[in-house]
Amino acid sequence: xxxxxxxxxxxxxxxxxxxxxxxxxxxxxxxxxxxxxxxxxxxxxxxxxxxxxxxxxxxxxxxxxxxxxxxxxxxxxxxxxxxxxxxxxxxxxxxxxxxxxxxxxxxxxxxxxxxxxxxxxxxxxxxxxxxxxxxxxxxxxxxxxxxxxxxxxxxxxxxxxxxxxxxxxxxxxxxxxxxxxxxxxxxxxxxxxxxxxxxxxxxxxxxxxxxxxxxxxxxxxxxxx
Amino acid sequence: xxxxxxxxxxxxxxxxxxxxxxxxxxxxxxxxxxxxxxxxxxxxxxxxxxxxxxxxxxxxxxxxxxxxxxxxxxxxxxxxxxxxxxxxxxxxxxxxxxxxxxxxxxxxxxxxxxxxxxxxxxxxxxxxxxxxxxxxxxxxxxxxxxxxxxxxxxxxxxxxxxxxxxxxxxxxxxxxxxxxxxxxxxxxxxxxxxxxxxxxxxxxxxxxxxxxxxxxxxxxxxxxx
DNA sequence: CGCTCGATTGATCGCCGTCAAGGTACGTGG
DNA sequence: CCACGTACCTTGACGGCGATCAATCGAGCG
Numbered sequence: 001x002x003x004x005x006x007x008x009x010x011x012x013x014x015x016x017x018x019x020x021x022x023x024x025x026x027x028x029x030x031x032x033x034x035x036x037x038x039x040x041x042x043x044x045x046x047x048x049x050x051x052x053x054x055x056x057x058x059x060x061x062x063x064x065x066x067x068x069x070x071x072x073x074x075x076x077x078x079x080x081x082x083x084x085x086x087x088x089x090x091x092x093x094x095x096x097x098x099x100x101x102x103x104x105x106x107x108x109x110x111x112x113x114x115x116x117x118x119x120x121x122x123x124x125x126x127x128x129x130x131x132x133x134x135x136x137x138x139x140x141x142x143x144x145x146x147x148x149x150x151x152x153x154x155x156x157x158x159x160x161x162x163x164x165x166x167x168x169x170x171x172x173x174x175x176x177x178x179x180x181x182x183x184x185x186x187x188x189x190x191x192x193x194x195x196x197x198x199x200x201x202x203x204x205x206x207x208x209x210x211x212x213x214x215x216x217x218x219x220x221x222x223x224x225x
Numbered sequence: 226x227x228x229x230x231x232x233x234x235x236x237x238x239x240x241x242x243x244x245x246x247x248x249x250x251x252x253x254x255x256x257x258x259x260x261x262x263x264x265x266x267x268x269x270x271x272x273x274x275x276x277x278x279x280x281x282x283x284x285x286x287x288x289x290x291x292x293x294x295x296x297x298x299x300x301x302x303x304x305x306x307x308x309x310x311x312x313x314x315x316x317x318x319x320x321x322x323x324x325x326x327x328x329x330x331x332x333x334x335x336x337x338x339x340x341x342x343x344x345x346x347x348x349x350x351x352x353x354x355x356x357x358x359x360x361x362x363x364x365x366x367x368x369x370x371x372x373x374x375x376x377x378x379x380x381x382x383x384x385x386x387x388x389x390x391x392x393x394x395x396x397x398x399x400x401x402x403x404x405x406x407x408x409x410x411x412x413x414x415x416x417x418x419x420x421x422x423x424x425x426x427x428x429x430x431x432x433x434x435x436x437x438x439x440x441x442x443x444x445x446x447x448x449x450x
Numbered sequence: 451c452g453c454t455c456g457a458t459t460g461a462t463c464g465c466c467g468t469c470a471a472g473g474t475a476c477g478t479g480g
Numbered sequence: 481c482c483a484c485g486t487a488c489c490t491t492g493a494c495g496g497c498g499a500t501c502a503a504t505c506g507a508g509c510g
Contacts, residue, residue: 114338418457
């Protein structure tokens with residue numbers, strides 16, 4: 001896993017330095033690493049589990065603006081305050097770096113900085129693609145897109161295999177959390193999941209089990225409108 | 226302006242190198258610099274004018290995922306293909322760098338790379354904040370937010386002043402383009418602008434003239450729901 | 451002055467949010 | 481192992497916001 005994370009860019013001494021300033025922390029599901037508005041004092045790497053990046057709106061509703069999987073980077077170097085809440089969706093493990101020494105490492109290690117730049121660029125791209133979804137697509141399409149994205153990421157994380165047809169996936173999100181990502185309500189999520197089941201595109205197993213039975217059908221729904 | 230752009234990070238020899246590989250180009254309003262799916266062969270800096278980053282949906286509708294103002298950076302180093310159309314909204318001037326030599330410069334110039342990293346991080350943050358808007362806010366709130374954002378950016382660009390009450394702003398977007406940014410239809414944009422006028426928050430002058438008469442009222446609408 | 455494209459205004463419809471009532475998974479304790 | 485309770489999820493009825501369809505208006509240009 002190390003080679004997919006930031007640390008893939010590092011040589012031996014840099015790795016040692018990284019290990020020196022970092023410390024592991026385990027988060028329980030629902031536990032938050034930081035809140036919007038906090039002083040920005042840390043960066044981190046996700047080692048295990050899934051976390052969300054979210055903001056609260058005035059009316060109490062939440063909008064999740066990103067999901068974080070193993071090997072993803074957390075934090076925003078050079079900023080003074082934190083822009084979003086970061087909360088563990090599942091039990092999660094992260095490797096935390098205090099921001100100041102981390103920035104010092106960045107300054108001294110061009111390879112690390114380049115890696116972070118690449119990562120940030122592709123995160124920006126992800127965010128923009130999702131913006132298109134939320135801005136223009138129907139509830140069904142958004143949900144299909146979310147499921148496909150989750151399935152892909154979980155498969156990568158799990159064991160490097162592509163996600164196979166009918167394989168059981170453990171969803172890292174509750175219905176409420178899926179609604180927060182997609183910009184929908186929990187009721188709509190439930191109904192649209194029902195439709196996807198009726199269409200035979202997916203099957204559910206308990207609250208968090210999911211099987212994708214017809215990837216192409218699901219993709220078609222995602223692309224439609 | 227140079228000190229707000231990427232080039233602010235450069236020393237004299239680097240600036241000369243940059244000038245050597247870059248070439249200016251003028252775009253007419255509506256002209257595109259690149260299209261989604263193209264080979265990724267260029268990066269650029271916006272010198273003047275406003276451009277949009279957009280994607281087309283299956284049904285022909287467009288979603289604009291970002292606006293680009295003077296000093297903003299265009300392009301995605303390290304990627305093979307282009308993710309979005311880039312189109313000039315107004316007559317615009319850009320400074321184009323072929324991607325390969327630009328990446329070579331990045332590799333040799335840590336300060337330039339750091340500057341680009343900072344820029345990308347804040348662009349990611351902008352994108353996520355807008356995601357929250359599009360995901361959760363009413364049509365009126367989205368439009369108010371868009372107007373405030375445009376006013377701020379245009380004021381910065383224009384002459385460094387904060388945007389004053391009642392000052393005339395030339396909108397760089399048509400109604401259709403505003404709709405594409407906000408994820409609305411042109412009719413809804415028109416109606417919501419009407420409401421904002423009725424409320425005395427703004428005044429319009431011809432198609433593209435805008436005055437913000439009550440910034441606080443506008444901000445309240447933006448924050449509401 | 452007239453033409454054309456963009457903007458406005460009106461009428462109607464449908465998706466999805468809201469409110470409300472069960473129903474089901476899953477953990478806890480007997 | 482089963483009963484129970486709670487939190488999560490599903491399902492239904494209804495209403496409103498914004499999309500869609502359609503007609504008119506008006507600005508800006510030749």
